[in-house]
Amino acid sequence: MEPISIASLENRLNRPSEPEEVEFNYKLEESSNIDIKSFEILSTIGNGSYGEVFIVKQKDTENVYALKKIPYHDVFDSELVIKRAKRERDAMVACNTRGNNRGPKLHYAFIDKEEATFNLVMEYLPGGDFNSHCYKRQCDNNSFTMQEIQFYIAELVVCIEQFHNMGWLHRDVKPENLMINRDGHLVLCDYGSSKQIVNTNSADKVFGNTPPNFTSFLRNPSCSYTSYVGTPQYMAVEVVQGIIYSKLCDYWSLGAILFELITGQGLFVESPDTTEQKIRENIGNWRGLLNTAISKNQPIPKVAESLIRDLIAPERKRLDSNAIKKHPFFEGIDWLSISTCKATPPFVPNISHPTDTSHFGQ
Numbered sequence: 554m555e556p557i558s559i560a561s562l563e564n565r566l567n568r569p570s571e572p573e574e575v576e577f578n579y580k581l582e583e584s585s586n587i588d589i590k591s592f593e594i595l596s597t598i599g600n601g602s603y604g605e606v607f608i609v610k611q612k613d614t615e616n617v618y619a620l621k622k623i624p625y626h627d628v629f630d631s632e633l634v635i636k637r638a639k640r641e642r643d644a645m646v647a648c649n650t651r652g653n654n655r656g657p658k659l660h661y662a663f664i665d666k667e668e669a670t671f672n673l674v675m676e677y678l679p680g681g682d683f684n685s686h687c688y689k690r691q692c693d694n695n696s697f698t699m700q701e702i703q704f705y706i707a708e709l710v711v712c713i714e715q716f717h718n719m720g721w722l723h724r725d726v727k728p729e730n731l732m733i734n735r736d737g738h739l740v741l742c743d744y745g746s747s748k749q750i751v752n753t754n755s756a757d758k759v760f761g762n763t764p765p766n767f768t769s770f771l772r773n774p775s776c777s778y779t780s781y782v783g784t785p786q787y788m789a790v791e792v793v794q795g796i797i798y799s800k801l802c803d804y805w806s807l808g809a810i811l812f813e814l815i816t817g818q819g820l821f822v823e824s825p826d827t828t829e830q831k832i833r834e835n836i837g838n839w840r841g842l843l844n845t846a847i848s849k850n851q852p853i854p855k856v857a858e859s860l861i862r863d864l865i866a867p868e869r870k871r872l873d874s875n876a877i878k879k880h881p882f883f884e885g886i887d888w889l890s891i892s893t894c895k896a897t898p899p900f901v902p903n904i905s906h907p908t909d910t911s912h913f914g915q
């Protein structure tokens with residue numbers, strides 16, 4: 554039998570293109586000679602489908618950061634990986650420049666050509682991810698009170714709203730992509746699936762000095778997208794069907810998360826064995842299945858059911874952030890204190906030192 558020859562990186566036919574460092578680098582000029590050797594890797598804190606996240610210490614300053622490393626030399630999907638990493642980097646830069654206090658602060662971004670990785674050095678969020686927090690509560694038989702759910706959903710509304718206000722759709726809002734910061738507030742992370750809203754008519758005005766009114770773009774086809782992204786369980790029907798969608802898709806995800814926090818069940822997920830394909834089919838048949846899910850999981854407070862139905866709804870009827878904030882589900886919520894992180898969270902992580910990783914399951 555012929556020996557199987559494995560193509561080296563150099564002679565592969567579809568060798569991936571090398572990413573441009575100038576497009577990716579961030580803040581390197583302010584701190585000379587920053588590269589991967591500037592950081593001591595302490596431990597792994599997360600593993601996603603695209604990257605690995607470590608807690609690191611900068612050697613000269615002793616500052617602690619989270620470092621996300623995204624390898625780009627996989628021959629099968631490197632173009633996709635490069636696109637995702639750039640989007641993530643660009644959205645994080647937008648968070649920094651537009652003062653989004655619900656996104657992780659980006660400190661540096663650089664490419665390591667030797668190990669073929671993108672590197673994003675960001676603020677370390679020590680409270681762990683919200684999904685793990687919910688899972689722990691469920692395992693401890695300590696389900697959320699309606700007051701706690703109201704708080705977290707209000708925080709998520711503000712996270713999504715701030716992301717939209719800087720001119721981006723997130724498209725992958727899910728509990729795993731929400732982190733808890735040191736003060737117990739939610740931060741929306743993982744921008745690999747996000748998309749910048751492009752106003753083809755007045756691109757300059759969108760990011761000019763005048764704050765743009767993005768609500769006016771909500772149903773403007775020139776600001777809607779048809780590519781297929783996201784995580785099926787929380788994906789809006791118009792995204793699953795690949796038809797034109799707008800930033801309202803992120804509020805469908807909010808509705809799916811609200812349902813899950815109240816019932817402890819994933820919406821449109823019948824059992825842990827439900828396949829991705831089946832979840833997509835279920836979302837396609839959402840009208841009937843939503844009624845079934847709601848009647849099967851009673852009691853759900855009427856006011857919460859009403860908000861779920863206003864979010865798991867056809868895009869043209871779905872509430873936007875202004876209408877969501879006025880919904881009776883949020884009675885008693887002080888939106889100013891939520892958006893300025895002054896509201897008291899129900900849980901504040903106990904952090905004993907800057908490199909404490911006790912809220913990350915390992």
Ligand SMILES: Nc1ncnc2c1ncn2[C@@H]1O[C@H](COP(=O)(O)OP(=O)(O)OP(=O)(O)O)[C@@H](O)[C@H]1O
Nearest residue numbers: 599600601602603604606619657676677678682743
């Ligand atoms: N700034 C941060 N501080 C602390 N932990 C973080 C931070 N960013 C990410 N993590 C951890 O790393 C995990 C993976 O990160 P992330 O979701 O960004 O990776 P990904 O490869 O894009 O994931 P996905 O599979 O969702 O696309 C997160 O779930 C979280 O536990």
